[in-house]
Amino acid sequence: MKIATFNDHRVGVVQGDQIWDVTFLLPAALDQLPQQRMNWLIAHWAQMGPRLADARTQCLPLASVALLAPNPAPPHVFAAPANYRKHIGELGSRAVTKGGRTAREQGFFLMAPGSISGPGSPIRVPRDSVRRFDHESELAVIIGRAGRNIPREEAMSYVFGYSCLIDATMRIEKDSHEEERSMRKSFETFTPIGPYIVTADEVPDPGRLRNRLWVNGQLKQDANTGEMIVGVAELIELVSSVLPIQPGDIIASGTPEGVGPFGPGDELRIEIESVGTMSLSVQECDARSPRPF
Numbered sequence: 001m002k003i004a005t006f007n008d009h010r011v012g013v014v015q016g017d018q019i020w021d022v023t024f025l026l027p028a029a030l031d032q033l034p035q036q037r038m039n040w041l042i043a044h045w046a047q048m049g050p051r052l053a054d055a056r057t058q059c060l061p062l063a064s065v066a067l068l069a070p071n072p073a074p075p076h077v078f079a080a081p082a083n084y085r086k087h088i089g090e091l092g093s094r095a096v097t098k099g100g101r102t103a104r105e106q107g108f109f110l111m112a113p114g115s116i117s118g119p120g121s122p123i124r125v126p127r128d129s130v131r132r133f134d135h136e137s138e139l140a141v142i143i144g145r146a147g148r149n150i151p152r153e154e155a156m157s158y159v160f161g162y163s164c165l166i167d168a169t170m171r172i173e174k175d176s177h178e179e180e181r182s183m184r185k186s187f188e189t190f191t192p193i194g195p196y197i198v199t200a201d202e203v204p205d206p207g208r209l210r211n212r213l214w215v216n217g218q219l220k221q222d223a224n225t226g227e228m229i230v231g232v233a234e235l236i237e238l239v240s241s242v243l244p245i246q247p248g249d250i251i252a253s254g255t256p257e258g259v260g261p262f263g264p265g266d267e268l269r270i271e272i273e274s275v276g277t278m279s280l281s282v283q284e285c286d287a288r289s290p291r292p293f
Contacts, residue, residue, distance in 0.1 A: 008035060012065070017063065025190045077113055082229075085227065125283075126187070149240055164277070208227065211272050216267055264283055
């Protein structure tokens, strides 16, 4: 099943070029917290999933709605650094991963949930910035149920689904600008996901998916998730060994080689096999921030 969030954070089931509005099935109390609708739905999927499959009331053309981030308010956004062997070292002096260390040795880092955006929003870079901003094409893993200390042999049962994710990053400048990784990746709109969540039953093997990204129509990243050093199950084991995972959490599973710069006026397109495709424009922020970048 493909599940989307659209317009004023309504929830819909996508079928072909149509979307079925199923918001009426969710508790009315969520109207006061519409960004939490998807987290609630994921947490109650055992009883709600069959009801969504049978709901056929209000149907809209998919092209007529504004798709938002499919989960606009995840409790956490975890991210795996250096998780493709060929990506390690390609940034040269701008790299923060030293000595060939991978996600297995480094663990994970956090990105701000407030950096999440969707397919209907541009990526906005700081106005008048002279810094370099890069694209990173990643498979997003959406957690379906709570757990702690989950062994990898059991981990896949905690996956709700998958989405496309672009990890936009402001690069360090050695000896002059060396901000923390989480800050450089947490600008508003720097973590677009979408166009929807594909439930895990439709992606039998997340370790065999082609992952591609284009800039202005030119292919920049082209790899397979089978090249990940730490797979989805081990990532869940790793994260849950540190703190409890929760329904709606997102794990960004790392980017392959081909990372490169983008800027205002560019258009990025990500496509992950069996998961989806989305295109995003890049713009400058309307106002310059009080702290320049």
